[in-house]
Amino acid sequence: MIIAEPLQKAIDELSKLPSIGSKTAQRLALHILKSDMQSVEALVKSIQELKEKIRFCNICFNISTEENCDVCKSNKRDRSILCVVEEASDVIAIEKTNEFNGVYHVLGGVLNPLANVTVESLKIKELVARLSNDEIKEIILALNPNSEGDATSLFIMKTLKDLPIKISRIARGLPIGGDLEFADSATIGRAFIGRITQQ
Amino acid sequence: MIIAEPLQKAIDELSKLPSIGSKTAQRLALHILKSDMQSVEALVKSIQELKEKIRFCNICFNISTEENCDVCKSNKRDRSILCVVEEASDVIAIEKTNEFNGVYHVLGGVLNPLANVTVESLKIKELVARLSNDEIKEIILALNPNSEGDATSLFIMKTLKDLPIKISRIARGLPIGGDLEFADSATIGRAFIGRITQQ
Structure with a gap:
């Protein structure tokens, strides 16, 4: 018994979390052990309240503290355009860009x-049900650019x-600040296929 | 409000932990949100019990569930040789080697x-007090090989x-499986200074 x-x-439980290996888990556990009671209680309380207070929006399944999320409740959003994403974290990422004013x-x-x-x-069933609402005129599929995301996009396009x-998918190409030299060939190929003619 | x-x-609390940045904290929080209640409760309970049940050994200040730790309680350990370390995690690392049978x-x-x-x-005061016990004949300083560890080792050597x-320090040199070509010059220099004559 070492x-x-x-x-x-505690190490076992912490290492069940994503991206936490057993070495990091040991480090976290020993850090918690050395922390004062107050900060450990704050951590525990925040985890408990996360589970207790957060629910999923009835309309779009984004995370929310109420029945409907802030995006669905807002009267400043364009309800004719809907963005389909994999996870609530994608909503956060897209909201941070300030480029999209529709719903999710x-x-x-x-x-x-x-x-x-x-x-x-x-x-997906819920998505189809939402579309019976004639307000939605355009769908943007913003799934991750990998094989599962592609298969799901194709399935949704076929279903609808x-x-x-109007159905569109977000562009795939070189990331801003990226470098042609170091990009993989699939990405460069996509960037050529998706090229945009300047007006 | 995104x-x-x-x-x-929860993201704020999690990102206070060492080696957890805000992106990882968001990932952990969303993972916890998607996990079932049972596994979240297990995580919370393990953190609470960590703080409640673990204390520090009265003799060596290693982590322990009782007044004295398993090493100090054991009658199989050589009490004449004492290894000085920075943190309880170092005791775990040294115990895993099975190379040391003294106390900490x-x-x-x-x-x-x-x-x-x-x-x-x-x-350090407690270390000096322990040495008044005439059982201890040798001290091994196993502090990390950096400037703070060196300064602390020198201070302890001066005090005692x-x-x-007999006071010794653990060897500094090339790590097993390491490569001379990629080792830094301070390490190579130490490996030369600390060379061992073959019998």
């Missing part, structure tokens, strides 16, 4: 049969193809 | 006037120089 049991238990729909993941994520586990709604 | 208040609070003394840090760590904030106790 490590005391409550310490080992959070799928809760992407299709991934190997991880047992099927059409039923995502909020008979509806009179 | 991020709901309880989420922002955890200083709780190293001398660092800029961070307000002085002789009084470390367990009149006592009839």
